[in-house]
Amino acid sequence: MTFRRDSVNTCPLDIREDKYYNKHQLIKTVTKGIQLEKNILPLHYISRPEITDKLKKIFEKPFLSKYYIIYGDHGIGKTTLIKTVLKEIDQGVIYVNIPTNLNNLNEAFEKAFNFKFHGFILTKYILQKIFDKNFEFKFFNWIESLEILKESAEIYKKKYNKPLIIIYDNADRLITEDLKILKTFQNHAISNAKINRYISIFVCNNNNTLEKLSSLYKHYHYYQSIEEIDKLNKEESMNYLVNKRGINITDAENLYELVGGHILNLKNIADKFLFIKESFKVKMSYNTINHHFYKNVLFRFFLPSFLKKFTARQLLIPIKISIGGFVIVDIFYTLYQDKFDKYYFSKVIEKGTQPEVNISSLQYISQPEIVEHFKRIFKPNKNQSLYHVICGEHGTGKTTLIKTALKEDGQGVIYINIPTNLNELDETFNKALKNFKVLPSGSLLKQLAQKILYFKTNSKTVIKWEDNLEAFKNGAKRYKMKHGNPPVIIYDNVDRLVPKHTKVLDILQEDAKDNADDMKYIAVFVSNKTSAFKRMKLRTNAWTRVSKPVVEINNLSKEESINYLVNKRGIIDITEAEKLYELVGGCIMDLETVADEFLNLKQSFEEIKQQKFIEIDNEFNIAKLHKNQPNHEAGKHIIKALNSNGMLDYLTYSELFNNLEEANKVLETNIFAYHPIKNIITFNSRAIECYIRENADIFI
The missing domain is CATH 1.10.8 (Helicase, Ruva Protein; domain 3)
Known part of the structure; x- marks a missing residue:
């Protein structure tokens, strides 16, 4: 047993005996065959013999020197059909289900290969003592598993005279930003297919994975036919x-x-x-039950003996009346619930969200003109048919000013702060609309069915954000009838929806446009970054209903900045205050930071400046603007134009890059700022200008 530090694996071990064990364990697994569970009821299973026969042919006699891609829409039964075929095949197939969280990829291979490590408890104990009590004991990762697969496939091929098959189900989950894992899988698939060692099969849901596999390798024709599993015919x-x-x-x-x-x-x-049909079938079911049931079951076990003198037909009359009455009550309850919801949400809107302004008076900078402008936006007239967009660089105080305006007059305004974690979006809407299900939801029949049939229900109901939006619209209609003007909903930090959740942003924007057209409610989108603004602008139809010009929150003026540093923060030396302003400009967040460093941390101006330059240097590196980086030449042209004119139109700016995507990526850093009203580019801050002046030999 030898010890070594492996750069790929966290475990510093190479146990030859264990590698030998793994290889023969894998051969044993593929020889025995795999019995995958079909997590589907016979009622829902749809037999498709043509497809299963084709899949069986691929698994048993694949084309040599090729690898396969099987794709089709999500929910058309690919996995179920594959598992059905694997139930019939005795041996020669390894099935790996790619996990949603790729951190669990090692475990997925371990499960597929059927590796078990029960004989190394003492070794594990020693390693945990030497290294760490939380030491994760693994003898392989997925990369090593592929190496073991190669050796095992050679032995299997010699023994059975056919290549091994490995299936990667849900291969879409391998689409990551760097595509490294997908590249590795594809390279192994091609190299091993060429020598007929083993055949790989990628199973995916959409064309994106197919396109990625085609673009990653220039000889992508090595994969055979792309097998598509289509929907059912009529x-x-x-x-x-x-x-x-x-x-x-x-x-x-x-x-x-x-x-x-x-x-x-x-x-x-x-x-x-069928659920709806069964609910309404209750009132008719008693007519179909014969008299024998009532006399021998119902009467014998549930009714006192003196009731046996009644016939079943006589008993049906009050039962029918009761059920009919229950159905009528259920209908009235549902109507009442709907009316109550509209009334409840109109009251929530009437009160408004009134979010807390979490900022001390020391840090708050009064900007009455902007606050008054926001208050006018939040009180639209009854015929308003445009929604609003508010934008500005991070740290200019947009959120604080909005909350201040709502504190002064927040009636009819709902404030939604888009969370960083989009899994919390439903709960965010719930809190803003106070949607905690005052009345039990659903019909009485449904509630009764849940009680009788023990349907599983969550103790805490979290309503989907889409349903909350519908509830808001219902309440908005009642609010407008009462007050004459439409309510307002604010979506703050919408840039968090880009790029991963652009569909949510698109839905919110389309809904804002439709409801502005109908004058039902007015939406206000608040964004920090260029990406969300440009995404919204690309949707030309929805953009036609934006109030123009859009509202842009800029930095403080020199007078406002000096006033903050001297009078608010107490920097007595005006010269030092002016130097700090010249360094960072009028960005509120930057002014707060340098004031804290100067007053609380007792840092000198030079120390603050040095720290700021380190941060800026990192931003230049992210934007790839340094020497020998791809965007350096484009950056030099932009900097030269900005030094000469103080601004650059966006079209000229974007033409300096190889593509528009790269131009917008650079704008997402904190070097240049985009101003949508004039469609121009400027330096993001004075600190950037200072940094460039001191590094003129590099950028000018």
């Missing part, structure tokens, strides 16, 4: 709805016309249809 869909789910032909045809042959959609709509 005959297959009708067979499922009628014969599997028991829906009559007319209703089944209507459902098919609604959702088409998408398996997941068919299943969901069949579930909803």
Whole structure:
């Protein structure tokens, strides 16, 4: 047993005996075959023999020197069909389900290869004592697993005279920013397919993965036919709805016309249809139960003996009346609940959100003109048909000024602060609208069914943000009827939706446009960065309803900045205050920072300046503007133009880069600032100008 420090694996071990064990354990696994669980009820399983036969042919007799890509929309049953085929195949296939969290990729391979380490408890104990009690004991990672796979495949091929098959299901999850993992998988797939050692099969949901696989390797023709699994045809869909789910032909045809042959959609709509149908069937069910049931079951076990003199037909009369009455009550309850919700949300809107201004009086800088302008925006007239966009660089005080305006007069305004973690978006809407389900939701029939049938319900209901938006719109209608003017909803920090959640931003913008057209409510989008603003501007149809010019919050003037540093923060030496202003300019956040460093940390001006330059140097590195970096020449031209004219139009700026995407990436750093009203570029701060002056030999 030898010890070494491995740069790939966190475990500093290379146990030859264990590598030998792993290789033969894998051969044992593929020889025995894999029995994957099909997590699907027979009721929902749809047999597709043509596809399963084709898949079986690929798994048993693949084309040599090729690897495969199987793709199709999410929810059309790819995984289920693959698992069905693997149930029938005895050996020769390894199935790896790529996890959503790629940090669990090692465990996914361990599970697929059926590796178990029960014989190394003493070794684990010693390693934990030597290194750390939380030492993670693993003899391999996924990269080493691929190496073990190669050796095992050689042995398997010699023994059975055919290549091994490895399936990567949910390969879409390998699409990361750097694509390193996907590249590694593809390189192994190509190199091992060329010599017929083993054949790789990538299973994915969308064309994006297919395009990435095609673009990563110049000889991408090494993969064979791209097998597409399509939706069900009408005959297959009708067979499922009628014969599997028991829906009559007319209703089944209507459902098919609604959702088409998408398996997941068919299943969901069949579930909803049958649940609703069963709920209303309750009142009719007693007519179909024979008299024998009532006399021998109901009477014997549930009613006193003296009631046996009544016939079942006589008993049905009060039962029918009771059920009919219950259904009527249920309808009235649902109508009342709907009316109550509209009333409740109109009251929430009427009161307004009134967010807290979490800033001390020492740090707060009064800007009454901007606050008054915001208050006018938040009180639209009854015929307002435009929504608003407020933008400005990070640290200019947009959020503080908005909250100040709402504190003074927040009636009819709902404030939504888009969270950093978008998983919390639903809860953010809940809190803003105080949507905590005052009345139990759903019909009484549904609630009764949940009680009787023990349906699982969450103790804490978190309403989806889309449903909250609908609730707001319902309340907005009532609010406008009462007050005459439409309510306002503010979306602060919408730049957090770009680039990963642009669909949410698109939905909010389209809804804002539609409701501005109808004068139901007015939306206000608040953004720090260029990316969100440009994304919204690209949606030309929705952009037509933006109030122009957009509201831009700029830095403080020199007078306001000096007043803050001297009178608010107490920097007695005006010369020092002016030097600090000349360094960072009028950005409120930067002024607060340098004032804290100067007063609280007792740093000299030179120390503050040096620290600021280190931060700026890092920004230049991120923007790739340093010497020998891709954007250096473009940066020099921009800096020269800004030094000469103080500004540069956006079109000229973007033409200096190889592509528009790179130009916008540079704008996302804190070097240049984009001003949407004039469509121009300037330096982001005075500190940038100072840094460039002191590094003129590099940038000028």
